[in-house]
Amino acid sequence: MVKKYNLKGPKIVVEPPGPKAKKALARKEKYVTNGIRIGLPTALDVAEGPFMRDVDGNVFLDFTVGIGVHNCGHRAPExxxxxxxxxxxxxxxxxxxxxxxxxxxxxxxxxxxxxxxxxxxxxxxxxxxxxxxxxxxxxxxxxxxxxxxxxxxxxxxxxxxxxxxxxxxxxxxxxxxxxxxxxxxxxxxxxxxxxxxxxxxxxxxxxxxxxxxxxxxxxxxxxxxxxxxxxxxxxxxxxxxxxxxxxxxxxxxxxxxxxxxxxxxxxxxxxxxxxxxxxxxxxxxxxxxxxxxxxxxxxxxxxxxxxxxxxxxxxxxxxxxxxxxxxxxxxxxxxxxxxxxMPNTKMINKVEKKRLMEWKEQYEWVGDVRGLGAMLGMEFVKTKASKEAVPEFTRNVQLNCFKHGLYILTAGQFNNVIRLHPPLIIKQDLLEKGLDIIEAAMVEEAKKAGFS
Ligand SMILES: Cc1ncc(COP(=O)(O)O)c(C=O)c1O
The missing domain is CATH 3.40.640.10 (Type I PLP-dependent aspartate aminotransferase-like (Major domain))
Incomplete structure (x- = not known):
């Protein structure tokens, strides 16, 4: 028997890290080497398909799939x-x-x-x-x-x-x-x-x-x-x-x-x-x-x-x-x-590419959009002309998404790339929901950073 949780989300019930997650993170500080850095500060309880639930009951949509691992979703029953x-x-x-x-x-x-x-x-x-x-x-x-x-x-x-x-x-x-x-x-x-x-x-x-x-x-x-x-x-x-x-x-x-x-x-x-x-x-x-x-x-x-x-x-x-x-x-x-x-990567590529290319047209900070299939990312810069890398902005976009129920990863020689690893089994409406969270996060963080 494979246990089912019927997770639905994204759904934030308490701003992460919530009280239980804070306790877990304090234990991490005390007992785990400094060499392990936490990217998204909460502690997980269960995961299923495209979702993960933390110890405080928040449900996140996962566009990291554990750094490119759970391509078929968390705990695929088979x-x-x-x-x-x-x-x-x-x-x-x-x-x-x-x-x-x-x-x-x-x-x-x-x-x-x-x-x-x-x-x-x-x-x-x-x-x-x-x-x-x-x-x-x-x-x-x-x-x-x-x-x-x-x-x-x-x-x-x-x-x-x-x-x-x-x-x-x-x-x-x-x-x-x-x-x-x-x-x-x-x-x-x-x-x-x-x-x-x-x-x-x-x-x-x-x-x-x-x-x-x-x-x-x-x-x-x-x-x-x-x-x-x-x-x-x-x-x-x-x-x-x-x-x-x-x-x-x-x-x-x-x-x-x-x-x-x-x-x-x-x-x-x-x-x-x-x-x-x-x-x-x-x-x-x-x-x-x-x-x-x-x-x-x-x-x-x-x-x-x-x-x-x-x-x-x-x-x-x-x-x-x-x-x-x-x-x-x-x-x-x-x-x-x-x-x-694998056939679903065609839909993922089409939906993501369209959206990311629109952002590149529309927003000065999206310098480059690249990748193949369901491995797409974008590189953030101060201006298209300068190509100056903006790692702090990139990190803030990642954390903003997290606060709104979406896990994404950063990458790049200059830590200024947002990379998208949605599970290959994701449905279109959920993929679009994740992309909406990213767009809202970019716009909010760009305003805070004073980008044009
Ligand atoms: C291209 C590539 N090679 C090797 C590794 C190392 O794999 P592991 O983390 O399983 O040791 C990684 C991990 O991210 C990777 O992306």
Whole structure:
């Protein structure tokens, strides 16, 4: 039996944080490390579909889905049932001891749904751990030294991941020395082109510069892998232009570089296709999955080409909990639910894009609107001409939405991007209600900030 709460909202009964939430937040201050920062200050009680109820009875509409995880809504009944059924069988043995059906079935499914000729997988506990493993496997495959990633990227929280991640604060700052032999490249962030060029007259000069890095000493002939998000998430929902990944693929092929596609945030239907990279004609060598892979049960995956995945020797990879049976059972349900939910991304894209583009026309502070499918965001600036980032305004819009019953996230190199992760199953009227809350919040906060 999957418990039902019939949550309806958004509905604010007491301004958050209410009295019970305040008590919870005080406990957080006392007992939880300072390194964990709270984005939206309340404490949750239950969640269902597109809604979450806090401990004071407020019901929020969730456009964060736990940072891009619950693509099919909170506690989708088929998902909960699949996990419950597995709990009733066995919870853990460790695949290194003895394999089990959900792990094997999931590996087989990943071979079917991943692009190109990627046929073998390993499952880990998180996206971060999956990135670690992908790089280890690439190293064991070609034995080369350098790993490339992008300046505005995000790849997780371990030492290797923060070394790959481009954003200094808050991810890397103060944690050094970081992992050596990593170099950051310019991403195709066309709104703020690092080369000060314009698409398409730039003729992909940024890809030429990647080639130069790979083909010049000290890296010449010694680049192991390029780790890349097909559309950057934390970086601010940056989608490279058509043709970009095809060209990067060619540069990697010419230099024997393993292309590792980080689909932790873009995967599982978020962009309207199963994988973000499928918007380009580019087959990666390895694909890293997480987040929506198991709809909230902790799971990450690496799926790759046969010869690459065969290269690490027996017992060189693994972990006690990686590919836990309950998480794998959840992931199998997630694949079915995601396939069912994906067509709805067309409606989400149409409704959001229309509204965001209207805002860009109408409001001076909406500098850029970007993304694909149900992964759309907008970048806030002081004026369109100056493109000056306004992180404080962005944060105030987020908190204003929260006070009115909507969860949204910020992102971006300058913390000035509002990103929208509505659940893929959302209905149009609810989506529009959320967008109304955002528009009212922007207008109110712009007035307070004295924007024109
Ligand atoms: C693109 C990308 N890669 C990797 C990660 C790390 O995943 P996890 O938080 O599950 O460790 C994230 C998390 O936000 C991500 O967005």
């Amino acid at each position: 998902f909960v049932k699949a996990c419950q059924d597995q709990l009733d069988k066995f919870v853990h043995i460790c695949v290194m001891v003895t394999p089990y059906e959900p792990y094997l079935e999931l590996a087989e499914e990943m071979a079917k749904i991943c692009p190109g000729k990627m046929t073998k997988s390993i499952f880990l506990n998180s996206g971060s751990e999956a990135i670690e493993n992908a790089v280890k496997i690439a190293r064991s495959y070609n034995k080369k030294k350098w790993i490339l990633s992008y300046k505005t990227s995000f790849h997780g929280r371990t030492f290797l991941d923060i070394s790959l991640t481009g954003k200094e604060k808050p991810y890397r700052d103060g944690f050094g020395p970081l992992v050596p032999y990593i170099q950051h490249l310019d991403y195709a962030y066309c709104y703020r082109c690092p080369l000060k060029l314009e698409y398409p007259s730039c003729n992909f000069a940024c890809v030429d510069s990647i080639r130069t890095v790979m083909e010049t000493k000290p890296m010449e002939g010694d680049v192991c892998a390029l780790v890349a998000e097909p559309i950057q998430g934390e970086g601010g929902f940056i989608n490279p232009p058509p043709g970009y990944w095809e060209k990067v693929r060619k540069v990697c092929d010419d230099n024997g570089v393993v292309l590792i596609d980080d689909e932790v945030q873009t995967g599982f239907g978020r962009t309207g296709k199963m994988w973000g990279i499928e918007h380009w004609k580019c087959d990666p060598d390895m694909l890293v999955s997480g987040k929506g892979l198991s709809l909230g049960m902790p799971l990450g995956g690496v799926t790759g080409k046969e010869d690459i995945m065969a290269s690490p020797p027996p017992a060189s990879l693994g972990g006690t909990f990686g590919g836990n049976p309950v998480c794998c059972a959840g992931a199998l349900a997630s694949i079915k639910l995601t396939k069912k939910a």
